[in-house]
Amino acid sequence: MVFPTLQFIGFFAVVLALNGLFWNSNAWRKGMLIAASYVFYAAWDVRFLLLMGFVSSVAWLAGLAVTMPRLRRPAKAAGIAAMLAVLGAFKYYNFFTLSLAQLLQSLGLERDLPWMTVVLPVGISFYTFQAISYIMDVDRQEIPPRRNPADVFLYISFFPQLVAGPIVRAAHFLPQIDRPTRPDNAARAAAVVLILSGLFKKMVVANYLSVLLVDPVFGLPGGQDWQSAGAATLGYAVQIYCDFSGYSDIAIGIALLLGYRFHRNFNQPYRADSLRDFWRRWHISLSTWIRDYLYVPLGGRKGSPARQHFTLILTMTLAGLWHGAGWNFILWGFFHGAGLAVERVLRRAGARLPRVLAIVAVFVFVSLLWIPFRATSFADTLAMLAAFGRTDGYGALQIVPVVWGLLAAGLAMNGLPLTWRARAEIALARLGPELQALILALGIWAMFAAAQEGVAPFIYFQF
């Protein structure tokens, strides 16, 4: 079930009404939200429920066990290993098997390796990371373990963030389970702005850019010239920002209407004046997760400069692998890590660009690295990069005027002053609840009318 569908709107309307009905009964509200989240997830594939139930059960048991002195280390190791095993089996098994088979073949040691037909459960990377967050946070005594399994089940399955984040920290979410905040005028206003801006970014900007510009060019990279390659690269940079931040905005807005607050996941990432700044603004919940649970445990800023650079590049390479089981993603992560390391060296040497130039340089670097992220293979990545050196291409695209408007709108969503959003929220907060609801409904109606027919899935669902 995808957010911008009539199916989800009907589903959410029922959940919102039940949430209000059960507001004063913690146990009933939790039970209803777990049931709703499982129905939401089952809409993709009922079989996935078993996996999510397994992940939640292991996290709950590991959380209890890590507080027992004798079991602490083995429980933590077993819990995290179980999560990584789930990810490995469902997401990476065939990739590593294929890579091993190719390596053996190139060495003249061809072998028949066991293959599995695996359907990638949607959102698996997100909820396994949340489960790890729970185990680690309990282990670090940042939160007490939950005796009631319903708390952990709700934390892991809560439908607004289940399939594409934000990755919510246990220490942030679990206290809210017991005491959600009844949405007041300001919270509803913020939710309306978030949901409508998210729908606009996804349904209007991202989806049309995908169909009118990005997909045709990336679908035939060998036939493009530098203009269409450049436009599609810019188009994908805008598309992925609008697609993913749009999803996050909707998720945060929906959670807010149910009484739960998530941290924001995007903060105008294309205004970043360094790569370090970019990663503090892009997919913030993943960046901070990786910093706290991977980069720091791997050594972080400890050791010699060379060791620090190695840790940084390794962390980002693993972050690339988290995004997808493919060499393209590994390459993407590696180059981001290398870029961060080079930037650190330059910063320590005192080298600095003027801010505007730095923003442009970061945007160009990030946009070019979106090419391996978007291309379906390494060969397509090279073909797309080669197109930048061609002045004519047999498949070069005639770009319709509306595309330039979409690019401008997407960049404006990234670049407009945050005070504008704040003003819209303040204006909406002054209205009565009926008017707020009507504006939300009319806005959704307008987005659906402006959007294309059919539903394009969110890019980050595949991760």
Added chain:
Amino acid sequence: MMSRMSRFTLTCLAALAAAWLLSGERFLDAVFEMPDLGRLDDAIIAAVVTLEDWKAALGLPDVFSAMRGAIHRALGLL
């Protein structure tokens, strides 16, 4: 007295009903895409079929499609 959140929720539900009445969208299609809930599913489908029949009998205009067509024409997408 009804809380402000309840008033917000009720208005959302009313707006959803109005949107459904004034569009060619069918909840039945959405319900069929949901996981099978057994006997509960049968009851839900029966209720939705009744509602869809009632909506069809009202013969209301499909304002949503008209608006979509106008927007798409204005943007040069048709």
